[in-house]
Amino acid sequence: MPLLPSRAALTALAYQLGPSRYYQPAYRFIAADVGTEQGCFLDVGTGTGWLAIHVASGRREVDAVGIDTSDAMLHYAEANKRGRLNVTFRKMSASDIVYPERTFESAAAVQSAHHWAEPGPIFAEVHRVLVEGGRFYVYEADPESAVPADWIDRRGGFPPDALVRRQWAKFGMDAARWAELRAVAEASPFGPDVADERHGFYRRLVCTK
Ligand SMILES: C[S@@+](CC[C@H](N)C(=O)[O-])C[C@H]1O[C@@H](n2cnc3c(N)ncnc32)[C@H](O)[C@@H]1O
Structure with a gap:
């Protein structure tokens, strides 16, 4: 067993104690918009x-299914679901x-796409596992957007606007990267009919099968 925690373990701990807590209202807003009333969500x-x-x-x-490549993140996800x-x-x-074809009614990726070295296969895979008419929502923070008061849970002034903006700039997508992602989505099996919208302080792509 290593004496020092890995970088992945420290990143996951910081996420669990930071964004994962103060973005609770954002998760709720997004869930209400992208979820399904019955069936499976990815x-x-x-x-x-x-x-x-x-x-x-x-x-x-x-039935909601969350997938991730990080053991450290999934450790906290299991704890957060509380049985x-x-x-x-x-x-x-x-x-x-x-998962087999047409398993999911709806799917979403929040703040994950900036990690994808090759988004093409991901759009193709999500398209495969969605039912006909199912939607894949891809959210990324927009560094140009203002901090919306009710999308962030602030306690004792934390997180300050400056920290939130720095996080958006670091982990969000600038307009050029966003346009590249959109082009990949349009070239995927979802086809050219991909909506590019704003939701809260996020940009999102809405890809319909
Ligand atoms: C910034 S975190 C966002 C987590 C969560 N969606 C949220 O909004 O709180 C990005 C996550 O995407 C995961 N990720 C990146 N590339 C992935 C891939 N190809 N497949 C599955 N998960 C991936 C990372 O491991 C990381 O946990």
Whole structure:
């Protein structure tokens, strides 16, 4: 057993204690918009699991699945779900999803796409596992956007605007990278009909099968 925690373990701990707590309102807003009332929902790059948890909360007819490549993130996702039976987390790459075709009614990826070295196979895989008419929502923070008061839970002035803006600039996508991602989505099996919208302080692509 290593004496020092790995970089991945420290990153996951920082995420669990920071964004994963103060973005709770954002997860709720997004879950209300991208979830499904029944059937299966896929959270791509689930991290600490909150989008999947909120989509499944209070909806007994829904099964939410969160996938991620990071053991450290999935450790916290399992802890956060607190035994909910309709939420499942699995270690899996979004470019190789081990679910059959047409498993999911809806799918979303929040703040994960900036990690994707090759987004093309990910759009193709999510398209494969969605039902006809199903939607894949891809959210990334917009560094140009203002801090929306009600999308962030602030306690004792934390997080300050300056920190939030720095995080967006670091982890969000600038206009050029966003345009590249959109072009990949349009060239994927989702086809050219990809909507490019704003939701809160995020940009999102809405890809319909
Ligand atoms: C910044 S975190 C966001 C987590 C969560 N979606 C949220 O909004 O709190 C990005 C996550 O995407 C995951 N990720 C990146 N590439 C992935 C891939 N190809 N397949 C699955 N997960 C991936 C990372 O491991 C990380 O946990």
